Amino acid sequence: MSRVISTEEMIPVIAKLCMDSCYHLNDNVIKALESAYEKEVSPYGKDTLKLLLDNAALASKENIPVCHDTGMTVVMMKIGEQVSWVGMPLEEAVNEGVRKGYTEGYLRKSVYLDPLNRVNSGDNTPCVLHTEIVPGDKVKIVVLPKGGGSENMGAYTNLVPADGVEGVKEFVLKSVQAAGGKACPPIVVGVGIGGTMDKTTLIAKQALLRPIGVRNSNPFYKALEEELLEEINKLGIGPLGMGGRMTALDVHIEYYPCHITSLPVAVNLQCHSVRQASVEL
Ligand code: SF4
Structure with missing residues (x-):
């Protein structure tokens, strides 16, 4: 039996993932940075790690980007083979989500439409989308903003x-x-x-x-x-x-x-x- 999902449903979901990923480092990363702080022996290195941890905490508290470079957006989707899409083309919907996330979230727009003529797209699209077809009827989406x-x-x-x-x-x-x-x-x-x-x-x-x-x-x-x-x-x-x-x-x-x-x-x-x-x- 197939599961029908509207691609339009993806738009706010992707927008939120763009904002969340840029504002909040997850607990796994914070723990790794804390552990690095404990293990670091160089005073400069230790001070730097403390700054990185303070910066991450402030960004998360204030809902502002952890880094000014909010990256080119890489989106990886695992799509269950029982899923059928309705609505606009999937890639368009994903890019609409990126557009919404980067615009409403005040995230830096870092994408040039042409690598040599260098005109900024103005909304961080297009993203780089990877899709994989997997068994089942679920859709897993990962957003990975990749800094230059x-x-x-x-x-x-x-x-x-x-x-x-x-x-x-x-x-x-x-x-x-x-x-x-x-x-x-x-x-x-x-x-x-x-x-x-x-x-x-x-x-x-x-x-x-x-x-x-x-x-x-x-x-x-x-x-x-x-x-x-x-x-x-x-x-x-x-x-x-x-x-x-x-x-x-x-x-x-x-x-x-x-x-x-x-x-x-x-x-x-x-x-x-x-x-x-x-x-x-
Ligand atoms: S590599 Fe880019 S995104 Fe990552 S911390 Fe440095 S400036 Fe920020």
């Missing part, structure tokens, strides 16, 4: 299979080192391994959705996440690049089957403003 600072420092490479796990570790560490303070650490490091170029970068971004502190269920990748986190936090970049131990809050790896000749790796970084909001309908 951290998104710009993402990286992708095609290793050769012989490079193996050591090659992957070297690439991830080099990417984080190259990002330095520009990605606004402490960061969450999303790593995608395998797939094709499009899939690798997508799973690296999806890795950012996992709550901080939750490990990959595969013991091999769990151990790799832990090792990379330890190594990244020896780089000395520290909070906002001020020096210190807490460069990363976590490392999340997602993997996917790949071609016999391939070993693609993508790194997608998320700044300390780990903004996301989700709902299931």
Whole structure:
């Protein structure tokens, strides 16, 4: 039996997710920043983390953005295969929700309609929409505003299979080192391994959705996440690049089957403003 949902219903839902994600860091992120504050040994790093925590608390209390850069809006939807849509086209409705959220929520409009001719769309649309068809009759929506600072420092490479796990570790560490303070650490490091170029970068971004502190269920990748986190936090970049131990809050790896000749790796970084909001309908 199919479940009929009007796409127009999505508009206020998406608008609220845009505002909530930009105003309120969730408890999981606040706890991770508090734990980073406890562990940080550098006085500058510790002071910076205190400022970040105070800033997040004030933003949440006043319903104002945690950061002036309210990002390009990434919307990820898991749509149950029993859902039928009525009303305007789904992508139009999602963009209408983004438009409403960014306008009514006084969120910065950061989207150029043309990457070379650089004319601002004026309402932060279009978003980047990813849809996935899953079993069931539910719709899960995640809104992930992605700031330019951290998104710009993402990286992708095609290793050769012989490079193996050591090659992957070297690439991830080099990417984080190259990002330095520009990605606004402490960061969450999303790593995608395998797939094709499009899939690798997508799973690296999806890795950012996992709550901080939750490990990959595969013991091999769990151990790799832990090792990379330890190594990244020896780089000395520290909070906002001020020096210190807490460069990363976590490392999340997602993997996917790949071609016999391939070993693609993508790194997608998320700044300390780990903004996301989700709902299931
Ligand atoms: S990278 Fe994140 S914290 Fe830094 S300016 Fe951009 S959105 Fe803000």
